[in-house]
Amino acid sequence: MASYKHYDYEQLIMAPISLEEQLIPGTLEYAIHYIVEERMDMSLFDARYSNDDTGRKAINPKLLIKIILFGYSMGMLSSRSLEKACQKHTTFMALACGRTPDHSTIAAFVSSIDLEIEALFTKILMICQEEGLLGGTHFSIDGCKLSSNASKEWSGTFADLKKKQETLERKVKEAIQEHRNTDKNESVKSETDKERSAKRIKRLKQKADRIEKFLSENKPRIGSAGKEIQSNVTDNESAKQATSHGVVQGYNANAMVDAKHQVVTHAQVFGSGSDTTNMQPMLDKAKKRLEDIGIKNPLKGKQISADTGYYSVENLSACESMKVDAYVPDPQFRKRDVRFQDAERHRRSVDKRKEKYKIKKRYFRVEDFKYDDRTKKLICPAGYALYVRNRNFKTTDGYKAIAYQAPKTACRACHLRSKCLRNQNTVSRQVHIFSDFRPGSITDAMKRKIDTPEGRCQYSKRIAIVEPVFGNIRSCKKMDRFTLRGKIKVNIQWLLYCMVHNIEKIMNYGKTFAEA
DSSP states (O other), X not given: OOOOOOOOTTOOOOOOOOTGGGSOTTSHHHHHHHHHHHSOOOGGGGGGOOOSSSSOOOOOHHHHHHHHHHHHHTTOOSHHHHHHHHHHOHHHHHHTTTOOOOHHHHHHHHHHOTTHHHHHHHHHHHHHHHTTOOOOSEEEEEEEEEEOSSOGGGEEOHXXXXXXXXXXXXXXXXHHHXXXXXXXXXXXXXXXXXXHHHHHHHHHHHHXXXXXXXXXXXXXXXXXXXXXXXXXXXOTTOEEEEETTEEEEEEEEEEEEETTTOOEEEEEEESSSOOTTOHXXXXXXXXXXXXHTTOSSSXXXXXXXXXXXXXXXXXXXXXXXXXXXXXXXXXXXXXXXGGGTTGGGGSOHHHHHHHHTOOOOOOOOGGGSEEETTTTEEEOTTSOEEEEEEEEEEOTTOOEEEEEEOOHHHHHTXXXXXXXXXXXXXXXXXXXXXXXXXXTSHHHHHHHHHTSHHHHHHHHTHHHHHHHHHHIIIIISOOOBOOSOSHHHHHHHHHHHHHHHHHHHHHHHOHHHHHO
């Protein structure tokens, strides 16, 4: 019969530990330690402290940066989890060199390095350049939507929030009345129930007061279309954003990635789910960052690819002004691609069955309305003239159009009404003619560019350049949410996430680590 030595994982041991030996070459913790200790100038933090003569000595920022970067790489995003790790895990002890910073110290440090983080990220990018990781010929831009430290429950227009406040105040009154009725009959509820009721009243009142304070101190947020968009009581710079997993309250984290080794060259968060206006700020700051590391004319003539979310006049104009070779397709580009003509036969059988029972009814489209050059009016299929309702119509995505509307009297008894109006309760038909999509426009030129073999080839590279970066950050490293509030602080955290990704690239592909 076999006999084995007994072991017990709950047993404590006392052993001499060399902190330096815990950082094994070839690991991410060693790469973080080496880069921060040997190749980064951290003197920019000196101006934050004035404790030369008096005051307690501060923990070295090098140690804080090390434990934050390594902790983030392990999916440990809270300052309390990092504090605990520095007390109990030898790898964190080694990175912190035996120091045990308090969670409040870690949290305050992360939240306040909005100026220093830009320099730190640029230095990491410079190391990537020195290690030969940047190709500088093709860049891809994309965004991923990450949840913020705020709840959708606290979102809405000012009218919605006011209504929510009134509902809460009504519930408070009802709860107080119920509580008073209970006091009259001592046998109905126990003391525990009364305490629970009192806590509920207090909680409801706090929520109502919180909304009231927010409404009194803030103004409605106005979107690009000139209409009010939803605010959030907790983090008013975040926004509701649609994702493949549902709607989240968060930020749109954008990244510009170099094709050679998937190094993030610039990262920035936006408080809007739409990418139609993000190209200009991304290109401007990426250009400056690349120039700061010694690259001349870093974007001129270079290939930039982005998905259909970036297809807008504003973004394409930004690419044109920066003289980049952009590949940004429109949402319908696959329908024009011959390679996807037989895509229908590859659909799942369950989807095909759904299509079989769908009743497809064709309604009149924009192309069915004819423009009369003589009268300068738009004529509907029934022969009625539509009047101009708005010559300066603009969508939330920034597209400009002329809005036409048919007279109510014309639509009321029209014999083609059932073919024109999807909802029969609609009073009259409206048509928008977009000036940005006329032949010869910048958007039309991009369509023709994408439809060429070269355009399809260059755009097809995008998914293999930028998507794995988000996969690594969100899934492999578990950096899938923001724990801070406010755009400035969230931007700090997003840059830290991307720094972790870039340091891992240096570790895996850098010349220094390959020689080691």
